[in-house]
Amino acid sequence: MLAQQIMNGLVAGAVYALFALGFTLVFGVHRILNLAHGALLMAGAFIGLYAVLAGIPLWFAIILAMVGAGTLSVLIDVLAFRRLRASGQAEFGAIISSIGANLVLVSIAQRISETKVLRFPFATFPVVFYRFWGLRVSLLQLAIAGSVAFLLGLLSWLIFHTSLGRQVRAVAGNPRAAVLLGVNPDAIYLRTFFLSGAMAGLAGVLVGLSFNSVHFMMGEPYLLRAFVVVILGGLGSIAGAVVAGMGLGVLQTLATAYLPSGLTDTIIFSLLFLVLMVRPNGLFGVANTGVGRR
Amino acid sequence: MGLGVYQSLFDVFLLNCGFAFSQFIVLRAGVFSIASAAYAGIGGYATAILVTRYGVSAPVAVAAATALGLIVAGVLSIPLARLRGVYQAIATLAFVEIVVSLGFYAEDLTGGAMGINGIPKLVGTGTLCVALGAVLYLMVAIDRSGLGRAFDTVRQDETVAGSLGISVQRSHAIAFIISGGIGGLFGGLQSLYVYSIEPQQFGFALLVSMLASIVLGGRGTVIGPIIGTAILTALPELARPLAENRPLIHGLLLIVIINYLPHGVADSLALLRRRRRAANAV
Amino acid sequence: MEWPILWRSCAVDAAPPMPSETLTLRHVTKRFGGVTAVSDVSFDIPPGRITGLIGPNGAGKSTLVNMIAGVLTLSEGDIRLGSRLLSQAPAFEVARSGIARTFQNIRLLAEASVLDNVLVGFHRLERASLASHLLGLPASWRETRDLRARARDLLNRFGMQRYAEYPAGGLSYGHQRRVEMMRALATQPRLLMLDEPVAGMNDVEAAELGDIFASLARDGMAVLLIEHNVPFVMRLCAEINVLDTGRLIASGPPGTVMRDPAVIAAYLGTG
Structure with missing residues (x-):
């Protein structure tokens, strides 16, 4: 039973990791907290759902969701952040601006869905279970694990083995120096925002399929958990986000299974709070939390 | 609309002003704390529980709520004043979520998701005016003192503040504690005004509306939060479509204001006036 | 002078x-x-x-x-x-x-007035208690009034009194350097x-x-x-x-x- 819970937790954690990766990527490159990231997950789920309802096959609906959420993410960058970047008040300003973007997206979704919880049509994804080593695994869980692993591989290849990745790392390290080296930061921002949005969009469809529930507020709990993931893993750290995402998934599943109901959130956010007190840079982080002499 | 509608709108405005000042004082000192919603929740529940369960009188219950806000913020300030920027924001957000989740979990004490109902309405316009007046006095006193100057310096440039002997940590801690006191006070007053409270009302939405009024009004002048709150409270009343799309309008306002009027309405006006006066003088 | x-x-x-x-x-x-x-x-x-x-x-x-x-x-x-x-x-x-300093790349509170920029420099000399700041007691506002007068003295002697109410960020380079020096000297x-x-x-x-x-x-x-x-x-x-x-x-x-x-x-x- 414990092994089953841990496996379920790892699959849930894979989605957390996928979602939090975009969040931490934008922070790493941009130094801004995008609080509209949860809304991007919701938008991805909405696009995927309405595409499926319109008769589009699921695989193509997923691509539409990723492209759609990615495009929205770029739009948020252009409309809500671009001006702030020049002003030097980006840290505070971006928090405010992205809260605004979040409100806008959520209220549009609320309007579209008429505040209802929406569901994918029955058997959008084949309901198949496999058993091995005493564990029960659904085809959907396998698909989630497979697609997340594929995307993580793709992302780390992009970041560590391509010229785009070198430019991203250069801009993340020092935007002004990167400009001198001939990197166009705006192009980098555009790409990181697209990637980040696309991953959130995919996470949205996967979440919608797993719980068979899509609604306008679904992004908020994931955004709050993304904070936990990126702080545990270290703000801006990709490897950290993956490990912490999986860890959070397991922790949450176990807490739900073995502890009194309702205590899970308290534990998760207390953990976040404690980590910030004890080790604000997280398990892998290198960012400067900024107190005292440097 | 009758007069009563306007009066209750005015009461809501007074309450929101109080919450806004809890948020204002930390931002003024350059603290990225968004814990005010949590202080309001703590004060609100403390008051509701003391009054409904233990029959404590309203003034004592509200005083206890204020004291609790001060104490909680004081304890929080010790670890939080060591953090900066986004880390403070995330830590205080975690704190808000902890308070909300405890509100849901500790059913015996808080009534869980159902909240606490049947709280007597012991607070009216007069009490709210007195409380807000006291907060305003405190704000103006700080504004005109060395503490206000220290806050302004810390907010604008921590390195400069340090070079002048201003302790950033101490300034942040003081701002934290004042914020906790004001949050607890108005949380308590709100409980005795609205008949019932539930955990969800002290979460993300309250936090956003507090931030919105400061961003709109300004973080550098005492009048800022009042202007911001007045606009946000009045806007939905002006036209029905505005009321129906309140979150959408809040969202658009936040984006537009922070991008095009980053100091908010009041601070921008003050700056404009200073520029004009200076231009005349030189 | x-x-x-x-x-x-x-x-x-x-x-x-x-x-x-x-x-x-x-x-x-x-x-x-x-x-x-x-x-x-x-x-x-x-x-x-x-x-x-x-x-x-x-x-x-x-x-x-x-x-x-x-x-x-x-x-x-x-x-x-x-x-x-x-x-x-x-x-x-x-x-x-x-120990006071000026900065290589001038760091003023750009939107505050010149007088206020100099006034914060006196922080080290402030003696009023936290309580008197919070309660608006005479000790606090008298101190502010006295320090303001001393900041004006400093401005006069640097020949900057005309700019007292001017936003510091709008001054010329040389004048901004003077404001920074006055602020450092105020300590x-x-x-x-x-x-x-x-x-x-x-x-x-x-x-x-x-x-x-x-x-x-x-x-x-x-x-x-x-x-x-x-x-x-x-x-x-x-x-x-x-x-x-x-x-x-x-x-x-x-x-x-x-x-x-x-x-x-x-x-x-x-x-």
Whole structure:
């Protein structure tokens, strides 16, 4: 039973990791907290759902969701952040601006869905279970694990083995120096925002399929958990986000299974709070939390 | 609309002003704390529980709520004043979520998701005016003192503040504690005004509306939060479509204001006036 | 303008005069990762005179200032003011012990008025209690009124009274530097560190400020002057220290230092 819970937790954690990766990527490159990231997950789920309802096959609906959420993410960058970047008040300003973007997206979704919880049509994804080593695994869980692993591989290849990745790392390290080296930061921002949005969009469809529930507020709990993931893993750290995402998934599943109901959130956010007190840079982080002499 | 509608709108405005000042004082000192919603929740529940369960009188219950806000913020300030920027924001957000989740979990004490109902309405316009007046006095006193100057310096440039002997940590801690006191006070007053409270009302939405009024009004002048709150409270009343799309309008306002009027309405006006006066003088 | 008089009238009469003390640097070293920015630097900054610190770009001058000011940690060595160890003290404690500075890239509160910018400099002298600040007691507002008057005095003597209400960020470069100096002087320091105070000024303006620095030193203040303008430093300083790639390559009176082959080589770029 414990092994089953841990496996379920790892699959849930894979989605957390996928979602939090975009969040931490934008922070790493941009130094801004995008609080509209949860809304991007919701938008991805909405696009995927309405595409499926319109008769589009699921695989193509997923691509539409990723492209759609990615495009929205770029739009948020252009409309809500671009001006702030020049002003030097980006840290505070971006928090405010992205809260605004979040409100806008959520209220549009609320309007579209008429505040209802929406569901994918029955058997959008084949309901198949496999058993091995005493564990029960659904085809959907396998698909989630497979697609997340594929995307993580793709992302780390992009970041560590391509010229785009070198430019991203250069801009993340020092935007002004990167400009001198001939990197166009705006192009980098555009790409990181697209990637980040696309991953959130995919996470949205996967979440919608797993719980068979899509609604306008679904992004908020994931955004709050993304904070936990990126702080545990270290703000801006990709490897950290993956490990912490999986860890959070397991922790949450176990807490739900073995502890009194309702205590899970308290534990998760207390953990976040404690980590910030004890080790604000997280398990892998290198960012400067900024107190005292440097 | 009758007069009563306007009066209750005015009461809501007074309450929101109080919450806004809890948020204002930390931002003024350059603290990225968004814990005010949590202080309001703590004060609100403390008051509701003391009054409904233990029959404590309203003034004592509200005083206890204020004291609790001060104490909680004081304890929080010790670890939080060591953090900066986004880390403070995330830590205080975690704190808000902890308070909300405890509100849901500790059913015996808080009534869980159902909240606490049947709280007597012991607070009216007069009490709210007195409380807000006291907060305003405190704000103006700080504004005109060395503490206000220290806050302004810390907010604008921590390195400069340090070079002048201003302790950033101490300034942040003081701002934290004042914020906790004001949050607890108005949380308590709100409980005795609205008949019932539930955990969800002290979460993300309250936090956003507090931030919105400061961003709109300004973080550098005492009048800022009042202007911001007045606009946000009045806007939905002006036209029905505005009321129906309140979150959408809040969202658009936040984006537009922070991008095009980053100091908010009041601070921008003050700056404009200073520029004009200076231009005349030189 | 009578600078010594300025100093006595706006500093000495309100607060007890600070005993002058020498700042000593011993084996001060700073490494960033694998790069050594400042290496084994030792010299003194005594009261009553201007000590110069020069060197080519990237020699480590600002790193050194930031270590003294408490912004950067030391990798090795120590810094003392008199007998007090300051190597580990945070910036605000360094400032409270009587060390003031200006910044190489001017850092003013851009939207605050000139008067308010100078007013915050008096923080170190504030005595009103926290309670009196919060409750708006007379102790607090009297203090503000008194300090405001003293800030105006300082403005008058710097010839800046016309700009009192002007937003500091809108001033010319030279005037902004003056505001920064007034702010630093408002703290009544024992040691004043000036990081390129006359950069971008013409010779007349520079000479005017030079006279001010000299009079501050005559009155017993320790002054550390970091400059690129070699003739300016030669004229004002009793002793000059030369940094090159993080090392102290020469120390001594201006005449001697400027004839030092190592210094000449460093400045011609062949060292």
